[in-house]
Amino acid sequence: MAAQTADLTADLTAQLAPALAREEQQDPFVIAGRTFTSRLLLGTSDAPSLDVLERAVHASGTELVTVALRRVEAASSSALVEVLDRCGVQLLPNTAGCRTAREAVLTAQLAREAFATNWVKLEVIGDEDTLLPDPVELLDAAEQLVDDGFTVLPYTGDDPVVARRLADVGCAAVMPLGAPIGSGLGIRNPHAIAMLRAAVDVPVVLDAGIGTASDAALAMELGCDAVLLASAVTMARDPEMMALAMRQAVEGGRLASRAGRIPRRFSATASTPMAGLPEL
Amino acid sequence: MQLTVNGEPVELPDATTVAALVAARRSGHDRVAVAVNGGVVPRSTWETTDLAPGDTVEVLAPTAGG
Numbered sequence: 001m002a003a004q005t006a007d008l009t010a011d012l013t014a015q016l017a018p019a020l021a022r023e024e025q026q027d028p029f030v031i032a033g034r035t036f037t038s039r040l041l042l043g044t045s046d047a048p049s050l051d052v053l054e055r056a057v058h059a060s061g062t063e064l065v066t067v068a069l070r071r072v073e074a075a076s077s078s079a080l081v082e083v084l085d086r087c088g089v090q091l092l093p094n095t096a097g098c099r100t101a102r103e104a105v106l107t108a109q110l111a112r113e114a115f116a117t118n119w120v121k122l123e124v125i126g127d128e129d130t131l132l133p134d135p136v137e138l139l140d141a142a143e144q145l146v147d148d149g150f151t152v153l154p155y156t157g158d159d160p161v162v163a164r165r166l167a168d169v170g171c172a173a174v175m176p177l178g179a180p181i182g183s184g185l186g187i188r189n190p191h192a193i194a195m196l197r198a199a200v201d202v203p204v205v206l207d208a209g210i211g212t213a214s215d216a217a218l219a220m221e222l223g224c225d226a227v228l229l230a231s232a233v234t235m236a237r238d239p240e241m242m243a244l245a246m247r248q249a250v251e252g253g254r255l256a257s258r259a260g261r262i263p264r265r266f267s268a269t270a271s272t273p274m275a276g277l278p279e280l
Numbered sequence: 281m282q283l284t285v286n287g288e289p290v291e292l293p294d295a296t297t298v299a300a301l302v303a304a305r306r307s308g309h310d311r312v313a314v315a316v317n318g319g320v321v322p323r324s325t326w327e328t329t330d331l332a333p334g335d336t337v338e339v340l341a342p343t344a345g346g
Binding site: 043044045046047053066067068069070071072073074075076077078080081093094096106109110111113114115116181182230231 | 286313319322342
């Protein structure tokens with residue numbers, strides 16, 4: 001099945017490539033000076049095995065993958081990083097589990113030591129039940145980390161004002177949630193995401209809440225620059241197949257956004273011309 | 281000397297370096313980070329940093345995350 005999926009990926013990429021390549025040339029996805037050809041960021045949590053994760057990473061086409069730091073006794077096998085290195089992806093450490101700016105800044109500094117990168121997915125959680133971000137601590141941590149030379153990608157709510165504040169202190173992108181982490185509820189407030197997109201000049205990465213491919217496509221249609229998801233792929237019945245679905249959804253949504261959709265109308269418009277209709 | 285390593289009380293010989301502790305704990309991980317008493321200990325100073333009685337040490341390694 002892996003080989004069949006790989007062939008399918010090649011076929012579909014070949015179909016999409018000319019239009020996508022043209023669009024990516026005109027308006028590339030750039031974070032902190034690095035250009036990405038994939039607009040799908042993948043989290044690595046909850047994969048049933050490293051083998052499945054590796055196949056999902058390949059099928060997704062991702063170039064940027066999130067990882068975390070934990071006490072060595074509780075951490076994943078050291079083979080995790082070997083597998084991700086073999087995939088050729090850039091690692092994006094997160095600060096998951098941090099509840100204060102102090103914890104998040106220290107975690108980011110530790111991640112910089114461990115992974116030799118100054119990129120960080122900044123998470124500061126303000127509520128244990130909803131795992132919603134704490135905007136006050138988040139902004140404080142973001143400002144400190146930017147000052148310390150980090151490339152900061154903050155996980156934030158869908159509030160355009162907070163997003164603008166994060167961009168103003170120098171975050172390289174903003175990553176609003178579509179719905180609570182792991183909920184798979186999709187984008188609960190599309191209007192807020194569209195407003196947030198319009199409110200900032202930095203890249204917008206829809207992070208958290210994606211459940212299925214249509215959610216990822218909607219994020220792109222709303223103008224997001226990329227999508228970050230984890231459990232929607234890693235906990236799917238077939239993670240490799242879902243990774244391919246997400247890749248195509250992101251590409252399709254991107255193209256639809258750039259192609260310009262037709263206006264919504266409340267009445268029908270005949271798509272077959274009435275001129276020349278015979279009298280029968 | 282008595283220290284706390286990753287939340288557990290630990291007895292270590294006096295003047296154990298961070299490098300020695302990491303070597304004993306790393307479990308095959310290359311990308312390890314260490315905090316002592318809430319501050320990062322850069323890898324470049326592991327060999328020259330002695331742990332002290334009462335230190336609180338965190339030895340961290342990569343894990344899967346979203």
